[in-house]
Amino acid sequence: MITVMKTIFAFVTALSLTSAALAAEIGKPAPDFTGTDINGKTVKLGDYKGRIVVLESYNSDCPFCHNQYATGATQDLQKELAAKGVVWLLVNSVNPNNFSHRTPAQAREEWTAKKIAATAWLDDSTGAIGHLYDMKTTPHTFVIDKNGVLVYDGAIDNKPDPEHDPRTARNYVREAVDALLAGKPVEVSQTKPYGCGVKYAD
């Protein structure tokens, strides 16, 4: 009898283990990663436990990203959220052979020129982080709560257009972070990301 029970138990356990997905899923712990930023510093997602983290798949040659930064809207949002203790990581997964790839030196220049106010810009030219989170487009954004749980996955705002004024759009990242800070549930936890393809390495 005990053997049978154990068998059934082992079977249930085995099944639940195989179903434990490694991918990013809303309501589940966000997969941890370690990356290198454009200043050569090592950045580990797990080190930010206790703080809200925003991930943004970034490539400023993409008109959708370009528009977010050319208007200054995203930099303002980064500053606004940084003041509330939020970490904002740019993830650039453009492969090194693509026209839009940035070497760390070029990236540092762009950082200054665009007055980017994020916490760090991660060089992800291997696409490891991008694939881990299944980043589809630039800009594709993610919000992770203080306990490391993914609470938002999708578009940065509700205007999939490279020429709109982002300040008039409904910004889902701000909404999610504000809800977390107010201790309320995140109303929109998933949207279809828009933008350009990420230009991953093959």
Place this chain on the structure above:
Amino acid sequence: MRRFRIILAGLFCLTALTVHAAHTEVRLILSANPAQPGDTIWVGVDLQMEPGWHTYWKNPGAAGMATKIEWELPPGVTAGDIQWPLPEKLPPVEVTTYGYNDEVMLLVPLKLDAGLNPGPLDLKAKVSWLECKEQCVPGSADAAITLNVGTETKPSDDAATIELWKSKTPQINGRIPCNASWDKPPDNDSRPLTISCQPSPTAKNATYDSADFFPYASDEFEVQAATDVLSADSTAIRLRKVVKKYSGDWPPEISGVLVTETGNLRTGFEVKIPVIGDTTAAAATGNEVSAAPAPSLPANATAPALPTQPLWRMLLYAFIGGLILNIMPCVLPVIALKILGFVGESRSNPQHVRTLGLVYALGVLVSFLALAAVIIGVKAAGHYAGWGMQFGSPVFVVCLTTLVLLVALNLFGVFEVTLGGRALDAAGGLASKHGAPGAFFNGVLATALATPCTAPFLSIALGFAFAQKAPLIVLTFLAVGAGLAAPYVALSWNPAWLKLLPKPGAWMEKFKIAMGFPMLATAVWLFNLAAGSYGKSVLWLGVFLVIVAFAAWIFGEFVQRGRVGRGLAFVITLILLVGGYAFALESQLQWRQPLAAPDSTGSLKESVGGIEWQRWSPAAVAAAQADGRPVLVDFTADWCLTCQVNKKTSIEIPSVRAKLKAMNAVALLGDYTRFPDTITAELNHFNRAGVPLVLVYSKDPAAPPIVLPEILTPEIVLNALNGTITAASGINYILVGIAILIVAAGGLLYLRRRG
């Protein structure tokens, strides 16, 4: 200075825009010029992209942006919706987009008011788009053309070009009926969907090389770009897609373009596809042979009206199915054990016998609850679940083989299962063995062994249950368990009947040993199942079983019955078990890493002159029907005893072989032993939770297949092949009769005891 910098920046921007926008050129053309008031003409918005650059379709896909047209039209001219030529799927695969390389012409109908005055009219459009090569650039341009309003409508020089592009837009009244159904419960926010379409009769002789579905965009969900083509021919197109949901409910309808490919020719058909809900109940009633729901329905028809079965009827089926399970071959070895138990109990206190009956029922019910929990867990994890699925797990089979061997050894008297750990005299031993833990164990074992069998009624109830939410699954499983346990509970409440049995005595020891042999046979059968998963290494499972048997003997002889050195014997038992496990199972067999499921192709013929089985796939069915051949499909599994019995008695027999040959029929075998998802999906289509499932497709591709009952006779198979589907009612009545008899017997005995 500051102003200068702004101007400079502006200049830079302008230069940048001009340079970038040059990758795409825009011009307008008209289908007719001049045109008379009251007519509708077409304007073509032609986008020419430089080599390597592309622009996007109305649904750009995972990235990109649809091209936009803002019209600036004189009063009296109204523009309609853009007609989009069929796009291409653009790489990379992980971010598939829909768009156009080289050139595309977007077509827009222009309605000219009847009151327009003759003369030239300027038609202006601001076209904006996103063009991409290795990077993406937004572009926009103003385009204009002059239309002369006159007294007649004359085709322009560009009319032929417009016609050419019009032929590339999807057919709006293509009349391809489609429907779709969810393949399984959602996996978090993703869910697979099978789309079935029936091309129009006029396209009957068309052969398609492939097919695809390009969805229209929605904010609430996304039909992902990847497509599994299950079949693509003139009679049936079946595609598997994955829907990712962002918000709201799962969509009741999806719309988009069905794409067929023949050589280089791609044709699009605009389709609206109703998605059949996942809560539809079984279509079949009773055990009758029933026609399956038609594979596809007109797009404008409502979802197929599968008759919803009332819950009580499903629970009744589950109960009757559980009753019948008692006489299925799977559970027979346990019945032998139970008979022995009743003999041993016959002279006991009636109250005690009753308690044991209830404990046995509890063992069955708890096991069924565990099974239900597994099913619910598997479903919640987004996987397919099915009856008997645990036999698809080699690890489970190894554990059960070992367990059943131990039961056999126990019956042979090699060791005892007593809580005290000390052997007692024969009668006392039996009594204690059939005490509460023994009865509970019997219940668990009966359930574990019952699952490779399905019984009539049971498959209908399970097919219903597997599509339901958790509480209904639990309820149905409990009903099956109640059915399985019912006869014993009824008997244990009636000691009068037990008095008819022979008195306990020395014969019982012999009978007990004799009953060990069916159990040993069960172990051999399970061992044979394991062979399929481990190949020749299954030898090491045999070695392990011998070690276990030896350990059981040492335990029984020296620990339980011995007088001296019991501690040492116990240590040796443990060393044998642990060592045997570590060496034979872990190191040699590597039992937790079974071989991958075999994926061989070609003939599956089992014997010389046997049926020429071919591997089942939806495409194989469609291909055979396209050749005008009828099809017999047998979904089976090595562990499915009902399937094996069906095959031996009613399928692999001379009369059926001859009939198949005479009809030039194709025989397809779907092997469910290792639980492949494709077959689970197909079983679900027919509202079944497991095998056996036998289907007969006539050579008329439009006719739905005949679904054969779970238990076959040669007549049922032959009649189904002949296209008559009435044969099953006979066996149906017989089985209902058996079920009623079992219930009635239990009831009568109960009444007699009380009277």
